[in-house]
Amino acid sequence: MCIRDSIYKVDDKNGRLYQSYLGQKLSFDSDIVQLPLGNEAYLTHGMEDYFEPAIRVLHNDGNPSLLLKYISHENKQLQPGVDETVILLKDDKYPVEVKLHFIAYPKENIIKEYAEISHQEKKPVTLYNYASSLLHLNGSKYFLTEFAGDWAHEVNMKETELAFGKKMLDTKLGSRANMFCSPFFLLALDRKAEENAGDVLFGTIGWTGNYRFTFEVDNENGLRVLSGINPYASEYSLKPNEVFRTPEFIFTYSTEGKGKASRDFQRWARKYQLKDGEKSRMTLLNNWEATYFDFNEDKLVNIMDEAVALGVDMFLLDDGWFANKYPRSSDHQGLGDWEETVTKLPNGIGKLVKEATDRGIKFGLWIEPEMVNPKSELYEKHKDWVIHLPNRDEYYFRNQMVLDLTNPKVQDYVYGVVDNLMTKYPGIAYFKWDCNSPITNIYSPYLKDQQSHLYIEYVRGLYNVLERIKQKYPNLPMMLCSGGGGRCDYEALKYFTEFWPSDNTDAVERIFIQWGYSYFFPAKSMAAHVTSWGKQPVKFRTDVASMCKLGFDIRIHEMSQTDQQYCKEAVANFKRLDDVILDGDQYRLQSPYESQHAAVMYANDNADKAVLFAFDIHPRYAESIQPLRLQGLKEDARYELKEINLVPGTQSRLACNGKTFSGEFLMNVGIPVFSSRPTNSHVIEITEVK
Numbered sequence: 001m002c003i004r005d006s007i008y009k010v011d012d013k014n015g016r017l018y019q020s021y022l023g024q025k026l027s028f029d030s031d032i033v034q035l036p037l038g039n040e041a042y043l044t045h046g047m048e049d050y051f052e053p054a055i056r057v058l059h060n061d062g063n064p065s066l067l068l069k070y071i072s073h074e075n076k077q078l079q080p081g082v083d084e085t086v087i088l089l090k091d092d093k094y095p096v097e098v099k100l101h102f103i104a105y106p107k108e109n110i111i112k113e114y115a116e117i118s119h120q121e122k123k124p125v126t127l128y129n130y131a132s133s134l135l136h137l138n139g140s141k142y143f144l145t146e147f148a149g150d151w152a153h154e155v156n157m158k159e160t161e162l163a164f165g166k167k168m169l170d171t172k173l174g175s176r177a178n179m180f181c182s183p184f185f186l187l188a189l190d191r192k193a194e195e196n197a198g199d200v201l202f203g204t205i206g207w208t209g210n211y212r213f214t215f216e217v218d219n220e221n222g223l224r225v226l227s228g229i230n231p232y233a234s235e236y237s238l239k240p241n242e243v244f245r246t247p248e249f250i251f252t253y254s255t256e257g258k259g260k261a262s263r264d265f266q267r268w269a270r271k272y273q274l275k276d277g278e279k280s281r282m283t284l285l286n287n288w289e290a291t292y293f294d295f296n297e298d299k300l301v302n303i304m305d306e307a308v309a310l311g312v313d314m315f316l317l318d319d320g321w322f323a324n325k326y327p328r329s330s331d332h333q334g335l336g337d338w339e340e341t342v343t344k345l346p347n348g349i350g351k352l353v354k355e356a357t358d359r360g361i362k363f364g365l366w367i368e369p370e371m372v373n374p375k376s377e378l379y380e381k382h383k384d385w386v387i388h389l390p391n392r393d394e395y396y397f398r399n400q401m402v403l404d405l406t407n408p409k410v411q412d413y414v415y416g417v418v419d420n421l422m423t424k425y426p427g428i429a430y431f432k433w434d435c436n437s438p439i440t441n442i443y444s445p446y447l448k449d450q451q452s453h454l455y456i457e458y459v460r461g462l463y464n465v466l467e468r469i470k471q472k473y474p475n476l477p478m479m480l481c482s483g484g485g486g487r488c489d490y491e492a493l494k495y496f497t498e499f500w501p502s503d504n505t506d507a508v509e510r511i512f513i514q515w516g517y518s519y520f521f522p523a524k525s526m527a528a529h530v531t532s533w534g535k536q537p538v539k540f541r542t543d544v545a546s547m548c549k550l551g552f553d554i555r556i557h558e559m560s561q562t563d564q565q566y567c568k569e570a571v572a573n574f575k576r577l578d579d580v581i582l583d584g585d586q587y588r589l590q591s592p593y594e595s596q597h598a599a600v601m602y603a604n605d606n607a608d609k610a611v612l613f614a615f616d617i618h619p620r621y622a623e624s625i626q627p628l629r630l631q632g633l634k635e636d637a638r639y640e641l642k643e644i645n646l647v648p649g650t651q652s653r654l655a656c657n658g659k660t661f662s663g664e665f666l667m668n669v670g671i672p673v674f675s676s677r678p679t680n681s682h683v684i685e686i687t688e689v690k
C-alpha cells in the first residue's frame, strides 16, 4: 500500500503489517517490491517488541496482550484531491480490531492519520495506550525541534539531537493545553534542519487537550515517533462495539527542507482545515490593552470612532462587559454571568452593535464560556457544573475554575452563551473565545467513578459545543484565544478563523513568535495587533503586525498625528495587498534566531506580486551587512520594487526603491535591505512589469 511518501507491506508468513518506507515519494513498482519489510506498523504491547507500543489493551479476562494481523484495506476518494486508505487489522485470539486511516492530500503533500479501535468482547476492555500514529524513521542522526515556552513567551524553537532512549513532548493542562508546549514538532534526518534543503518530517496533532509525542531511538538507531492523546491519567474503558477514534496526526515529509514543508502545511490549512481558510479576514481595533476593564459606553463609542478613522473593519470589545451581582471589574469575579453590566453599559450590547453599524464597521465580542469565577452567580447556582474535588480546598488559576464540559447540561449552557447572544444581538459579527485556565481541581462531578475519562470527555464536550455553533452560525468568524497561545491545534481551527498567538505584543518578541508559528500555520490564521507593549517606533510595530492578520489594540488618539496618518496608510496598504500576504506562499528569508535581522516574503500563485518585510532588530555596531536574496519569483520576469509603509514626510532610503530587476537577480544576487539602525523596518511591494 502506497500512501504518498509512505509504503506499507504485509508479511506473507505472519500476516502482520509493516511500515516499509517513509521518504521521498517512489514512482516505480519495480523498486517498491525490493524494499525490505521494515518495522511493524502499529506496534502492540505484550508481544516481541521491547519499545514503546502504539496500543496497549487489557482484555476482560486479564490478558494484557494484542497481536494485530492484516485483514484488508480499501482506497477511496473523499473529494477531488483527497484520497483515503483504510487498513483493517484484527487480533486472531480476541475480537479486537484496529482501523488505520490515512487521508492523503497529494497536491499539498500532507497526510492525516488516525486510528479507530473497537471490540466485541463481553465486557469493556481497558485502553492504556492508543496512539493516533506510529512512524518509523531510519537516519544516521535525528534532530528534533520543539516549540515550547510559557505565557507571553510561546513557541521558542529549540533543536536538539536525539540519542538512545525517549524524549517526550506532552501536556497535562487539559483546557489551556498548549501553554507550555505547542502541539507540533519538526524532525530533521541526518543533519540539522535547513530552510531549503534536507529531509524533514513536520508533525502536529489535532486535539484541543492533552497530547503526547514520544520520540524513541532504539538499539539499532531506528527512531519511532508516536503521536496521540496523552494517555496520562486517561486509561479508557471501551465498551463492546463502541468505536474509540483517536485524533488526527497530520504530517508532511519534505526533502527540500523546512520552507517547503511549511508552505505545504500553510496551503493545506487554507484549503482544507482552517475555518473559512480561503475567505478574507477583517482588520480590527480591540480595546483590551487600550482600556483593560476600565471602560463605559462613551469610551467604547469613542474607540469606535478611532476604528473608523483608522480604516479597520471591526471594533472588538474584550473582557469586562458582563455580570451584575459581581460585576467583571477585574479578573477576580463575574465569569459565568453573561449579561451586560448595567452600570457600565446601561444600553447593553445592542446599543454598541448599533453604534458600530451606524459607523459602517462590524462589532465583535469577547467571551470565555468554559470558565467560572467562584465569585459569580453561576458558581453559586451550579457548583455541580464545576470541575472540582469534592473533599478538598479549591485552588485557582487566574481566580477561576473550569466548567465540567463532560456534562451535556454544561455543554448546553456553554453553547447557549453564544446562541443567546446571537439571538438577542444578531448583529454581532465575531467572537473572541478565550480560555485562561488549565483544568485544575481535577474531578468531574458528572463522570463520578469514571474519572480517567475526564480529559478526553472534556475535549469531546468542547467539540460538541463548537460543532453546534458552526452548524447554526456557519458564517460567524471566531478567534481562538487561550491567555495568548494556549490553544493552537488544527482540530480547534476547524471552528476558528484565526488564533491569538500570544499576549506578548512587543514587536521584537512578535517577530520570533510569528516566526515560530509560521512553521505550521498560514499568516491569515494568526491575529497580530499593534499595541503599546513594546516601545519601538509605531512603524516597526505595525510592519511586524502586517505580516499576519493585522489588528490594533491601542488608543489611536494618543499617537502623534504623523503616527496616526502612518497607521491609516498601513491599514490601506494591508487591505490592498492582503490577498498576497494572507493567501500567498510564504518564504522565510532571514531568521531572527540566526542574526539581528529578520525577513519574510509572500508571493502570490502566479509570482507576479510579492511583499517583502525586512527588520533590523538590534544590529551590532559596524556589522557586515549582506544583500538579501529573495525567493518564489520567476527567474526570467522583471519586477519593480517599491517601498511602502513609509512614515509620512520621509523618503525611502533603499537604493532598490523604484528600480526594476529580473527575478534571477533578486533571487541570486539579492538587494540590500538591512541596516545597522535598531528596530528599523522596510516593507517592499514587488510587482511584475509585464
Ligand code: DGJ
Pocket (backbone or CB within 6 Å): 288, 318, 319, 331, 366, 434, 436, 481, 482, 483, 484, 500, 502, 503
Ligand atoms: C487573555 C487574552 O489572551 C487577552 O487577549 C485578553 O482577552 C484577556 N485574556 C482578557 O481577560
